Amino acid sequence: MDKTFEVIVVGGGFAGVAAVKALGRSGVKVLLIDQHNYHQFQPLLYQVATAQIGVSDVTRTFRGMFQRYRSATVLTAKVEAVDVHAHTVTTADGDTFHAQIMVLAAGAEANFFNTPGAEEHAYPLYSVTDAVRLGNAMVRALDAAQREGAExxxxxxxxxxxxxxxxxxxxxxxxxxxxxxxxxxxxGVAARSSVHLVDMVPSILGPFSDKNKSYATRRLQQAGVRLKMGSGVTEVRPDGVDFADGTSLPSQIVVWAGGLKAGAVVAQSGLEQGRGGRIDVNPDLTAPGSTGVYVLGDAANMTDARGEKLPQLGSCAQQAGKWAARNIHADLRGGTREPFAYLDKGYMAMIGRGAAVAEIGRKRLQVQGPLAFLAWLGVHVVLLSGNRQRVSALISWADDYLTHSRSHVVLGNPD
Structure with a gap:
């Protein structure tokens, strides 16, 4: 394989994929390096863990995605080190690649905030592997509960x-x-089971309006979720969770959705890190203190033209990838970079069957219930990476909604 490229993109999430596609269309010689050979659709990983959809619905191979772009190359390898000054990337097997321009879009990892026991006993949900591991744990716990019977x-x-x-x-x-x-x-396994949602902040869905928070809280409680808000987790044990207010909850499974931080590639890059270990990028998405280095997606803290922080959302990362490609093309062809102009599409969250909340556009049009549910479905269908994935997901959702069946069985090796 050639080891010199015009652009190297590290990481194949929303931002990295969007950048490679845009560069590939322009005939830019670009190399994508990712430790997996597939793109994973992170917003739906919880549905993989709960067997609502299958792994194949949220994954698509990079080579399949980029096969039409002859100037794009894919390398499946773990990145060991990046040199943002020399523009080199070294992989775990010792190969080193060089480019005129480097793009760091390596995503993030769970941030356990040094909570004792969290990394050892909790289940993060940021990769397909995480989703399958959580699904396996749920099945094992249910099987064990049934074996014990009424006890x-x-x-x-x-x-x-x-x-x-x-x-x-x-x-x-x-x-x-x-x-x-x-x-x-x-x-009666289900009747004796429970789900608790906990957080140190006083309410769920922080960025949303009070109206949507109230609706989501009510619908979660109707579904059987018990909320414990306003007290942080101080320890995760194999059999439970302890809180700052001195209380505890028994649990066989702890799902950690308590935050993310930039991954190791960003941490060792030498770039100055900001909130969440991410890089506070310039308005044009380049990294401060470097030349020809872009940082995107969950590896970056991005702001809009007014200096307001942009959300860590898939749609934002996707737009950033496309915009960075435009600026990179300008760098390579002698043009002028432009500051990222983010199109704010708003926020949304699924609560359950026929229930969701959405705040659409910059003006935050508030929608709840079935209409928000349909909007959620539409947005996620569009964001899925391929037609096969879209069709399969729609079939799975329809079957689940109408029958409460789980045709997707989570299978894998025990922990």
């Missing part, structure tokens, strides 16, 4: 983090206990 205490799940990921995960697990588990498990 079982059920399966108790604590979801840490009241943002969209935590809310969607807690709602999906609660609906499984309510509608799906009774179809597959006897002996």
């Amino acid at each position: 079982s205490r059920g399966v108790h799940v604590v979801v840490v983090g009241g943002g969209p990921t935590g809310v969607e995960t807690a709602g999906a697990i609660a609906e499984n206990f309510r509608y799906v588990v009774p179809k597959y498990y006897s002996d």
Whole structure:
């Protein structure tokens, strides 16, 4: 493989994929390096963990995505080091690649905030591997509860983090206990099980309006989710969670949706890190103190033209990838970079069957219930990476909604 390129993109998330596609269309010689050979659709990983959709619905190979772009090359490898001054990337097998311009879009990893026991005992939800691992744990816990029969205490799940990921995960697990588990498990396992959503802040869905927060809280409680807000987690144990107010909750499974931080590639890059270990990028998405280095997606803290912080959303990362490609093209062809102009599409979160909240556009048009649910479906169908994935996901959602069945069985090796 050639080891010199016009552009190297590290990371194949929303931002990295969008950048490679745009550069490939322009005939720019670009190399994408990712430790996986596939793109994963992170917003729906909780549905993989709860067997609502299959792994193949949220993954697509990079080579399949870029096969029409002859100037784009894909390398499956773990990045060991980047040199932002020399514009080199070294992989774990010792190969070093050089480019005129470097793009760091390596994503993020769970931020456990040094909480004792969290990294050892909690289940993050940021990759397909995480989703399958959580799904396996749920199945094992349910199987164990049924074996114990009437003596079982059920399966108790604590979801840490009241943002969209935590809310969607807690709602999906609660609906499984309510509608799906009774179809597959006897002996009242579901009735003895519980889901708690916890966070140190006083309410769920921080960026949303009070109206949408109230609606989401009410619908979660109707689904059986118990909320414990306003007290932080101080320790995660194999059999429970302790809180700052001195209380505790028993649990066999703790899902960690309590925050993200930039990954190791960014941490060792030598670039100055800001909130969440991310890089506070310039308005044109370049890294301060460097030349020809862009940082995108969950690896970056981005702002709009007014200096307001932009959200860590897939749509924002996707737009940033396309915009960075335009600026990179200008760099290579002698043009002028332009500051990132983000099109604010708003926020949304799924609560459960037929229930969601959305705040659409910069003016934050507030929508709740079935209409927001349909909007959520539409946005996520558009964002999925391929037609096969879109069709398969729609079929899975329709089957799940109409029958409460789980045709997607989570299988894998035990921890």
